[in-house]
Amino acid sequence: MTGRPVPAAGAPGHGGLDGATARRRYVTVSFLFWLPIGMSIATGVLLFTERGMGLAAIAGFYAVHSLTAAAMELPTGGLSDVIGRRPVLAIAGLLNLAAFTLIGLGAAGWAIALGMGLMGLARALSSGPAEAWFVDTVHAHAGPDADLRTGLARGSAATSAALALGTLLGGGLPWLLGLAPGAGEWSADTTGGLVIPLSVPALLGALVEGVFVLYVLSALPEPPRPRTTLRRVMGGVPAAIAAGLRLGARDALIRRILLTASAAGAALAAVELLTPGRAAALMGTAESGALVFAGLACAGFLCSALGSQLAPLVARFTGSSERAVLTSLGLVTLGLTLLGLTTHAMSPLATAVAVTGYGLVYLGLGAAGPNENDLLHRRVDASGRATALSVQSLSLQLVAAGAGLGAGALPPGPLPWLLAATAVLTGALLWVRRAAPVPPHHGSSATGGPVAAPVPAGPLHDTAPEEIHPHARPT
Numbered sequence: 001m002t003g004r005p006v007p008a009a010g011a012p013g014h015g016g017l018d019g020a021t022a023r024r025r026y027v028t029v030s031f032l033f034w035l036p037i038g039m040s041i042a043t044g045v046l047l048f049t050e051r052g053m054g055l056a057a058i059a060g061f062y063a064v065h066s067l068t069a070a071a072m073e074l075p076t077g078g079l080s081d082v083i084g085r086r087p088v089l090a091i092a093g094l095l096n097l098a099a100f101t102l103i104g105l106g107a108a109g110w111a112i113a114l115g116m117g118l119m120g121l122a123r124a125l126s127s128g129p130a131e132a133w134f135v136d137t138v139h140a141h142a143g144p145d146a147d148l149r150t151g152l153a154r155g156s157a158a159t160s161a162a163l164a165l166g167t168l169l170g171g172g173l174p175w176l177l178g179l180a181p182g183a184g185e186w187s188a189d190t191t192g193g194l195v196i197p198l199s200v201p202a203l204l205g206a207l208v209e210g211v212f213v214l215y216v217l218s219a220l221p222e223p224p225r226p227r228t229t230l231r232r233v234m235g236g237v238p239a240a241i242a243a244g245l246r247l248g249a250r251d252a253l254i255r256r257i258l259l260t261a262s263a264a265g266a267a268l269a270a271v272e273l274l275t276p277g278r279a280a281a282l283m284g285t286a287e288s289g290a291l292v293f294a295g296l297a298c299a300g301f302l303c304s305a306l307g308s309q310l311a312p313l314v315a316r317f318t319g320s321s322e323r324a325v326l327t328s329l330g331l332v333t334l335g336l337t338l339l340g341l342t343t344h345a346m347s348p349l350a351t352a353v354a355v356t357g358y359g360l361v362y363l364g365l366g367a368a369g370p371n372e373n374d375l376l377h378r379r380v381d382a383s384g385r386a387t388a389l390s391v392q393s394l395s396l397q398l399v400a401a402g403a404g405l406g407a408g409a410l411p412p413g414p415l416p417w418l419l420a421a422t423a424v425l426t427g428a429l430l431w432v433r434r435a436a437p438v439p440p441h442h443g444s445s446a447t448g449g450p451v452a453a454p455v456p457a458g459p460l461h462d463t464a465p466e467e468i469h470p471h472a473r474p475t
Contacts, residue, residue: 013096019138023151025219026134029089030158032212033126036100036205040167042294044103045276046286047198051107057274061109061116066401068120070394073127073367074136085133086220088125093213095122103195104202106401127393131155133220140223164301170201171294178287197287223375247391253379256430257372258395260325263427264365267332270407270420272360275410278354282346296355300362304339307366314367321371322431328368333421335360340417356363 017025048058095118102115134155138146174197195203248255279296280289307328315324338357342350376392403423407416 013386017137018141019151021142022134023138023154026130026151027154027158027262029130029212029216029220030155031162032208032215033089033093033096033130034159034162035166036096036208036212037169038150038163039201039205039208040100040103040176041163041167041297042171042276042290043198043201045273046280046290046293047103047196047202048112049277049280050196050198050286051112053109053112054408055273055277055412056405056408057109059404059406061274062269062404063114064113065116065120065123066397069123070397070401072121072124073393073397084222085129085136086216086222088129089133089216089220090213092126093209093216095119095125097209100202100206100209104199104206107194120195132260133222136222160301160305164298166205167294167301168295169204169294171291171297173200173204174287175291176196178285199288232313247380251379253375257376258392259369259430260329260372261392261395261428262399263424264331264332264368264394266403266420266423267336267361268396269400269404270336270416271358273404273407274416275339275358278343280353296358299355299359302400303359303362304366307363307368308370311367311370315371315374321374324371325368325375326428326431328364328371329424329431331360331364332368333364333425333428335362335364336417336421336424340414340421343412343414343417 025361045058048061053061082307099115099118099122102111102118106112133149138151177197177200221451248258276289276293279293280286283289283292311324311328314327318324318327335357338353338360342354342357345351351425364384403420410416410419
């Protein structure tokens with residue numbers, strides 16, 4: 001969601017903030033929002049297992065999250081243009097606060113499912129207004145030609161740092177509580193079994209979300225904006241969906257990109273659902289498994305960031321962005337295959353091979369994403385760019401939900417991993433035949449028609465930054 005820049009420099013509605021101050025506040029907001037999500041990564045599956053949920057039920061919980069985020073992403077796309085960036089971010093924080101409370105205290109399946117649904121809705125709402133506020137504020141102070149790259153890069157770095165730090169905290173807290181004699185038993189007895197060591201990260205995340213809401217309300221001033229109606233915003237959703245479907249139907253290159261996003265969703269669903277249980281089985285206890293998975297997930301962030309940094313180099317080395325995507329997906333396929341082949345092995349060598357496979361999955365996904373988006377942005381014009389990015393995100397979320405359900409229903413073993421590897425391999429094979437050169441776009445598709453119809457409700461989410469971070473989907 002990106003709003004139109006305010007033309008007057010130093011507009012009073014933004015509190016007279018200069019670019020450096022706006023950048024610091026944007027970085028802080030990004031960090032505070034993603035820190036609690038990172039804290040839930042290491043313990044999510046293990047907490048639900050400790051509550052007595054089976055793997056199929058856990059997959060269903062994550063499907064609720066993914067489907068809610070996917071279903072609400074387009075309807076909420078223009079909401080910050082209706083009521084403002086700050087209220088939308090505050091609502092997202094309050095929804096996450098309720099979600100983490102339900103997940104941390106909920107012992108019943110319906111409470112966990114409701115919490116995951118609220119988290120999915122918060123994900124849809126939060127996908128863009130902070131960045132839009134930053135761009136609006138910088139443009140208001142320095143004009144439309146002001147430098148944005150530094151602030152956007154630091155915001156992305158803050159997101160990665162929050163996820164990495166949150167993952168380590170979330171995995172380490174239950175382990176530390178387990179070292180304190182009787183601490184876990186005392187909290188469980190005092191609360192009737194609602195608070196156990198594995199639920200502490202989620203409850204602490206709820207407190208951080210409260211801080212996030214207070215910071216948003218106090219630190220993100222914005223000017224009044226021309227009002228429109230929710231009816232008009234919602235009325236643009238069918239047109240946006242139809243435009244996205246037409247986009248993939250008539251352009252072969254964009255269709256490949258959407259199918260590749262679907263393959264990435266299948267890979268992420270398998271890794272995020274199945275890896276925590278393997279870590280717990282390796283260590284013997286859920287708390288120790290959470291700590292190991294926290295370190296592993298943190299390494300995954302680093303591999304993803306490294307892959308993104310190497311993406312231009314991979315494109316130069318292979319000769320094109322298309323071949324870079326093929327090579328990167330090949331690494332993902334190899335990583336998933338290694339994870340599948342070592343499912344039942346616990347030897348040090350097998351564990352090292354599995355960890356290598358895990359790193360290859362995220363390294364490959366990190367390298368593929370920027371090259372795919374390079375192709376996408378050169379294929380579509382401004383009127384279709386947000387629609388294309390939203391449909392790309394929907395492709396990942398919807399397939400991740402279905403693949404997670406499938407992986408949860410399958411018997412434990414190599415099969416879920418190898419099926420995910422097959423899905424990614426199928427996506428990679430789409431890039432074997434090199435596409436024709438992609439010219440800069442000036443309003444028409446390869447077929448000669450417009451790329452996408454303008455969305456009357458206003459711009460949709462530009463969700464690409466989140467999708468570059470594999471663990472942006474909470475686990």
